[in-house]
Amino acid sequence: MELNPRVPEGPIAEKWSRRRFEMKLVNPANKRKYEVIVVGTGLAGASAAATMGELGYRVRAFTFHDSARRAHSIAAQGGINAAKNYQADGDSIQRLFKDTVKGGDFRSREANVYRLAELSLNIIDQAVAQGVPFAREYGGHLANRSFGGAQVSRTFYARGQTGQQLLLGAYQALERQVAAGTVKLHTRAEMLDVVVAGGRARGIVIRDLVSGKIEGVAADAVVLATGGYANAFFLSTNAKACNVTAIWRAHRRGAGFANPCFTQIHPTCIPLSGEYQSKLTLMSESLRNDGRIWVPKKKGDDRRPSEIPEEERDYYLERMYPSFGNLSPRDIASRRAKEMVDAGHGVGPLRNGVYLDFRDVIERAGRRTVSDRYENLFAMYEKITGEDPFEVPMRIYPAPHYTMGGLWVDYDLMTTIPGLFAIGEANFSDHGANRLGASALMQGLADGYFVAPLTVGNYLADAPRSGTGPDDGSFRAAVGEVEALQDRLLSVNGSRTVDSYHQELGRLMWDQCGMSRNEAGLREAVGRIPELREEFWKNVRVPGSAGTLNQSLEKAGRVADFLEFAEVICRDALARNESCGAHYREEHTTEDGEARRDDDNFAHAAVWEWRGSGTEPLRHTEPLDFAEVPLARRSYK
Amino acid sequence: MKLTLNVWRQAARGAAGDFERHEAGNISPDMSFLDMLDLVNEKITCGGGEPIAFEHDCREGICGSCGMMINGIPHGPNKLTTACQLHMRSFADGDELWVEPWRADAFPVLRDLVVDRTPFDRIIEAGGYISVRTGSAPEANATLVRKPDADKAFDAAACIGCGACVAACPNASAMLFTAAKAAHLSYLPQGQAERGSRALSMVTAHDEEGFGNCTNHGACQEACPKGISVRYIARLNRDLVRAVLSGVGMDQESSAGE
Numbered sequence: 004m005e006l007n008p009r010v011p012e013g014p015i016a017e018k019w020s021r022r023r024f025e026m027k028l029v030n031p032a033n034k035r036k037y038e039v040i041v042v043g044t045g046l047a048g049a050s051a052a053a054t055m056g057e058l059g060y061r062v063r064a065f066t067f068h069d070s071a072r073r074a075h076s077i078a079a080q081g082g083i084n085a086a087k088n089y090q091a092d093g094d095s096i097q098r099l100f101k102d103t104v105k106g107g108d109f110r111s112r113e114a115n116v117y118r119l120a121e122l123s124l125n126i127i128d129q130a131v132a133q134g135v136p137f138a139r140e141y142g143g144h145l146a147n148r149s150f151g152g153a154q155v156s157r158t159f160y161a162r163g164q165t166g167q168q169l170l171l172g173a174y175q176a177l178e179r180q181v182a183a184g185t186v187k188l189h190t191r192a193e194m195l196d197v198v199v200a201g202g203r204a205r206g207i208v209i210r211d212l213v214s215g216k217i218e219g220v221a222a223d224a225v226v227l228a229t230g231g232y233a234n235a236f237f238l239s240t241n242a243k244a245c246n247v248t249a250i251w252r253a254h255r256r257g258a259g260f261a262n263p264c265f266t267q268i269h270p271t272c273i274p275l276s277g278e279y280q281s282k283l284t285l286m287s288e289s290l291r292n293d294g295r296i297w298v299p300k301k302k303g304d305d306r307r308p309s310e311i312p313e314e315e316r317d318y319y320l321e322r323m324y325p326s327f328g329n330l331s332p333r334d335i336a337s338r339r340a341k342e343m344v345d346a347g348h349g350v351g352p353l354r355n356g357v358y359l360d361f362r363d364v365i366e367r368a369g370r371r372t373v374s375d376r377y378e379n380l381f382a383m384y385e386k387i388t389g390e391d392p393f394e395v396p397m398r399i400y401p402a403p404h405y406t407m408g409g410l411w412v413d414y415d416l417m418t419t420i421p422g423l424f425a426i427g428e429a430n431f432s433d434h435g436a437n438r439l440g441a442s443a444l445m446q447g448l449a450d451g452y453f454v455a456p457l458t459v460g461n462y463l464a465d466a467p468r469s470g471t472g473p474d475d476g477s478f479r480a481a482v483g484e485v486e487a488l489q490d491r492l493l494s495v496n497g498s499r500t501v502d503s504y505h506q507e508l509g510r511l512m513w514d515q516c517g518m519s520r521n522e523a524g525l526r527e528a529v530g531r532i533p534e535l536r537e538e539f540w541k542n543v544r545v546p547g548s549a550g551t552l553n554q555s556l557e558k559a560g561r562v563a564d565f566l567e568f569a570e571v572i573c574r575d576a577l578a579r580n581e582s583c584g585a586h587y588r589e590e591h592t593t594e595d596g597e598a599r600r601d602d603d604n605f606a607h608a609a610v611w612e613w614r615g616s617g618t619e620p621l622r623h624t625e626p627l628d629f630a631e632v633p634l635a636r637r638s639y640k
Numbered sequence: 641m642k643l644t645l646n647v648w649r650q651a652a653r654g655a656a657g658d659f660e661r662h663e664a665g666n667i668s669p670d671m672s673f674l675d676m677l678d679l680v681n682e683k684i685t686c687g688g689g690e691p692i693a694f695e696h697d698c699r700e701g702i703c704g705s706c707g708m709m710i711n712g713i714p715h716g717p718n719k720l721t722t723a724c725q726l727h728m729r730s731f732a733d734g735d736e737l738w739v740e741p742w743r744a745d746a747f748p749v750l751r752d753l754v755v756d757r758t759p760f761d762r763i764i765e766a767g768g769y770i771s772v773r774t775g776s777a778p779e780a781n782a783t784l785v786r787k788p789d790a791d792k793a794f795d796a797a798a799c800i801g802c803g804a805c806v807a808a809c810p811n812a813s814a815m816l817f818t819a820a821k822a823a824h825l826s827y828l829p830q831g832q833a834e835r836g837s838r839a840l841s842m843v844t845a846h847d848e849e850g851f852g853n854c855t856n857h858g859a860c861q862e863a864c865p866k867g868i869s870v871r872y873i874a875r876l877n878r879d880l881v882r883a884v885l886s887g888v889g890m891d892q893e894s895s896a897g898e
Contacts, residue, residue, distance in 0.1 A: 069756070075698060128779055130778045132778065134830050137790070142784070143784030168797060174764070176769065190758065215651075242698040242703060243698075243699060279678075280671075383725070386701075386718075387672075452774055485646050552754065554691065555690075
């Protein structure tokens with residue numbers, strides 16, 4: 004597997020302009036001859052499809068939702084970063100770049116991160132022009148707030164619904180192109196394979212989720228914008244339908260999978276309330292701007308929070324990280340919360356949370372101000388727990404959230420399969436081992452509005468026209484494989500439900516490959532997952548038939564993929580003999596319990612190559628160079 | 641808790657449907673309504689049946705996927721609450737519940753509780769956007785927006801497109817959805833140029849999709865999980881009248897013909 008990152012030469016600040024200048028262009032009259040497939044219509048997919056449609060390509064966009072507006076991007080609450088320096092607090096492209104590289108614990112590709120910081124400015128301009136109702140100051144200017152891992156206020160927000168508003172902006176741009184006839188939108192269509200012919204991506208196989216019909220769709224390039232895979236843990240903050248299928252099946256067709264073990268555990272989720280629970284709910288990180296995190300100093304203290312006097316509270320983040328305090332990066336805040344709970348300081352009925360307390364800010368700024376900032380989050384919390392955060396502190400605990408790993412891509416966001424691109428959370432490129440708050444939306448939109456439309460064009464300008472169609476052998480073979488897999492799932496007719504396997508896998512992953520990992524646990528998981536997979540194929544029960552709307556069948560295919568993929572997550576975690584960002588190996592820590600990186604041996608992206616079911620995958624590496632932000636120990640103290 | 645559920649079962653679009661009775665046991669008051677349906681579905685699956693199809697995704701009240709009539713009320717008995725955020729502590733042990741899909745001609749049932757809501761997308765397609773090129777835009781702070789206007793735009797933009805308004809309306813009208821979208825853009829300076837034509841084209845699309853007319857029942861506002869106000873419908877109607885009187889539609893037609 005060749006891993007050429009194709010990073011342009013020259014000073015980092017000029018790399019993107021240089022690449023844009025070097026790119027081959029497609030004559031406007033020729034653009035309409037090219038068909039481009041975009042899979043997924045979240046922030047990355049909708050913005051990419053809309054922009055490429057506007058540029059003149061014939062675009063076909065696919066989503067398994069009933070509408071392009073439902074993608075999980077919609078649930079992002081807190082905000083989007085941009086180095087606008089509207090607050091004149093010293094922000095700059097350079098600083099956003101540096102914060103992101105450092106926040107990612109030096110495991111991202113510098114050139115990509117710089118471009119992300121650079122494009123952040125254009126994203127805000129674009130969103131405002133589309134009518135995204137960002138928060139405003141009384142003078143009419145855009146408002147900002149600060150977010151975890153940053154000491155400047157560079158986060159733009161729309162109450163606690165920034166993801167929804169940005170997605171609606173991109174969705175409206177997409178619908179505008181649908182009306183204009185440049186984009187054909189296929190809803191309730193799930194991608195189940197990539198078709199590779201002559202060494203290039205030539206199309207996809209989809210299942211119509213209503214009729215059950217399976218068909219091949221040909222194109223000149225394919226862009227995957229299908230999000231992350233944190234649902235490998237079953238309980239996560241991701242929407243229930245988020246899965247790994249699209250990128251996993253691309254991986255099985257030859258796309259390298261990078262850094263799968265980099266799974267971010269978000270510190271501010273509502274703790275689990277019982278066994279039956281299907282997912283965990285995230286409380287926006289923006290709450291950490293004003294909320295103070297604490298636990299009782301005394302173990303097992305079961306007094307009500309208001310009865311615990313100030314001197315008996317441990318504001319542990321403020322104590323341990325005085326300069327960042329409650330805004331410490333996610334990996335650190337998560338680990339410290341786990342330590343507090345593990346040590347017996349947990350709060351709530353199951354003693355599985357820590358307090359996020361708004362008492363002080365309510366006293367200081369008033370209930371009205373706090374309500375303006377966080378009203379919908381407070382209401383959501385109250386619905387779920389039955390407790391009012393104005394009266395009693397919230398309880399929070401970490402949960403699997405964003406996945407920094409994904410398909411390996413070069414600077415042009417192209418995978419190791421020519422013609423197959425991966426953008427947004429589906430790729431691995433920008434966040435290293437840990438993602439800073441408010442930067443997922445930034446990457447989705449930067450990739451979709453500004454990067455992929457140009458780099459896909461550059462590819463098309465040089466690539467031979469497809470000439471293949473759904474009737475060709477490669478398409479028929481891929482369709483046949485998808486049908487066979489589906490028939491196999493339906494014919495097992497065992498005694499356990501799909502969800503029960505997913506739950507069991509999730510528990511195993513959380514215990515052995517969650518917030519902290521060690522060699523023994525990972526070896527156990529690598530042994531156990533194939534057994535579970537085998538049992539699944541012998542004993543799963545998938546009711547119904549293939550030719551109808553069948554949600555059990557949809558889930559079964561995704562869980563089958565998680566059962567293969569989870570093993571690679573654990574192998575990746577096992578091979579990475581260091582701690583970095585979200586990947587915390589218990590064997591590799593400093594004396595004060597912080598992660599200890601090994602830059603001599605692991606300053607690289609690990610890229611896995613599929614070699615068939617039951618065969619150990621191959622690990623390749625792309626060395627990472629830190630010329631602009633010198634390798635240094637992360638310190639937030 | 642124990643509950644008796646009467647759930648609408650329908651195999652496919654156009655097929656005959658009927659209520660099916662299920663006893664749901666081991667219900668915790670902390671469960672969400674959808675967690676409870678998951679539990680019922682596990683039982684159905686293990687018993688050899690086909691689980692109840694229903695739509696859901698984020699389970700955080702924001703994606704707008706979920707939605708069902710629970711005892712005749714869209715999203716169930718609690719105000720400002722989606723079905724996924726409705727918790728079982730809102731019900732009493734032994735309650736009997738009736739669970740149905742949205743009922744509207746424009747939203748055909750696809751299976752059980754799943755309906756086709758693509759007409760909403762086609763209303764947006766008709767003009768629910770600002771016609772700005774993607775990829776190039778002026779500096780963001782060059783467009784000032786008064787905070788009260790930004791707040792009002794936001795209030796309207798909070799619509800999640802779930803369709804509860806249609807389900808609640810005796811005329812199955814989608815005017816609350818259409819008005820929320822139009823109002824969001826009409827409060828912003830960027831949205832002014834197309835304000836009239838947008839109102840006209842979106843309302844035309846709304847009618848063509850087979851939604852009924854608004855006759856001011858206000859049931860939509862009651863049912864809306866995001867608290868969208870019917871005042872936006874009045875605003876849309878004013879925009880519509882102004883557009884018709886000033887010949888916006890005719891301008892559009894003539895410019896389209898040039």
